[in-house]
Amino acid sequence: MKNAPIDYKRWYDAADSRVSTRRFGGAPEADELERLELLAAALAGDGIRIKIAASTPKLFSGLMARSIKNAAYAALLVGKDGSPNVRAGYKGEALVLEATAMGLATCWIAGTVNRREARGIAALEEGESLLGVIAVGKPEQPLERIPDGERKRKPLEKLVQSEKGASLADILPWQNTALKCARIAPSAMNMQPWRFACAKDVICMVASGIFDKSAELDLGIAMLHIDLGAAVGGVRGSWGVDGAVWVFSVADADA
Numbered sequence: 001m002k003n004a005p006i007d008y009k010r011w012y013d014a015a016d017s018r019v020s021t022r023r024f025g026g027a028p029e030a031d032e033l034e035r036l037e038l039l040a041a042a043l044a045g046d047g048i049r050i051k052i053a054a055s056t057p058k059l060f061s062g063l064m065a066r067s068i069k070n071a072a073y074a075a076l077l078v079g080k081d082g083s084p085n086v087r088a089g090y091k092g093e094a095l096v097l098e099a100t101a102m103g104l105a106t107c108w109i110a111g112t113v114n115r116r117e118a119r120g121i122a123a124l125e126e127g128e129s130l131l132g133v134i135a136v137g138k139p140e141q142p143l144e145r146i147p148d149g150e151r152k153r154k155p156l157e158k159l160v161q162s163e164k165g166a167s168l169a170d171i172l173p174w175q176n177t178a179l180k181c182a183r184i185a186p187s188a189m190n191m192q193p194w195r196f197a198c199a200k201d202v203i204c205m206v207a208s209g210i211f212d213k214s215a216e217l218d219l220g221i222a223m224l225h226i227d228l229g230a231a232v233g234g235v236r237g238s239w240g241v242d243g244a245v246w247v248f249s250v251a252d253a254d255a
């Protein structure tokens with residue numbers, strides 16, 4: 001997304017230890033909250049704002065929300081009506097990865113939250129809606145790098161659609177780094193609803209399955225992971241959309 005402050009290497013490294021935490025170990029320190037609030041302010045734009053707020057007893061209570069324990073804070077993603085959820089996904093994941101880099105625990109929440117309470121905390125204005133919630137707090141145990149094999153994810157071969165006769169071996173090293181980073185991204189119910197295809201100087205992404213609001217968030221999250229992996233692989237680019245296909249194009253590829 002244009003103008004978003006992206007800490008490529010720091011967040012790329014953080015992606016390796018990010019995991020959805022549902023039992024938290026306490027509240028972030030004041031300086032950690034300040035840093036998250038500064039980032040939230042810097043990420044605001046494109047019709048999206050992020051409010052960081054102390055959790056209330058009701059926010060993660062009730063039948064749907066029982067699985068989230070002791071989350072002291074929440075980041076609430078708010079969009080002006082009509083703002084694409086992909087942008088909220090991208091910006092929310094930036095916040096998640098910065099929190100992870102600081103050693104904090106997070107969990108994206110689409111369903112297991114009291115939405116009425118969340119809307120109240122976010123103080124929605126006319127024409128705004130709640131797009132997502134991220135629980136934030138201290139982990140019970142320090143975060144650690146999660147080895148690739150320990151993540152429940154589809155193999156890259158299933159996520160990358162190859163032309164007939166082409167294989168993963170044909171993709172460029174920067175594309176490989178970007179796709180591996182996208183593969184470990186979080187997604188609602190771990191559906192991993194993204195499929196990729198590579199060509200020279202581009203990575204294309206389409207949604208697989210139902211393209212609902214959650215899947216839109218998931219796509220935005222994967223877009224940030226692609227940006228991070230590509231940058232660490234030595235390539236910067238930008239996203240465009242062509243119908244239902246999101247296209248990451250290498251900057252100045254023809255220059």
Ligand SMILES: Cc1cc2nc3c(=O)[nH]c(=O)nc-3n(C[C@H](O)[C@H](O)[C@H](O)COP(=O)(O)O)c2cc1C
Nearest residue numbers: 019020108109110111112186187188189190217218
């Ligand atoms: C948009 C989105 C919504 C999610 N909603 C919930 C939720 O409502 N409740 C929950 O416990 N986890 C939720 N998750 C967390 C996913 O279940 C989790 O990311 C996925 O299982 C992969 O596990 P990991 O994040 O530990 O790698 C959500 C994740 C995303 C990206």
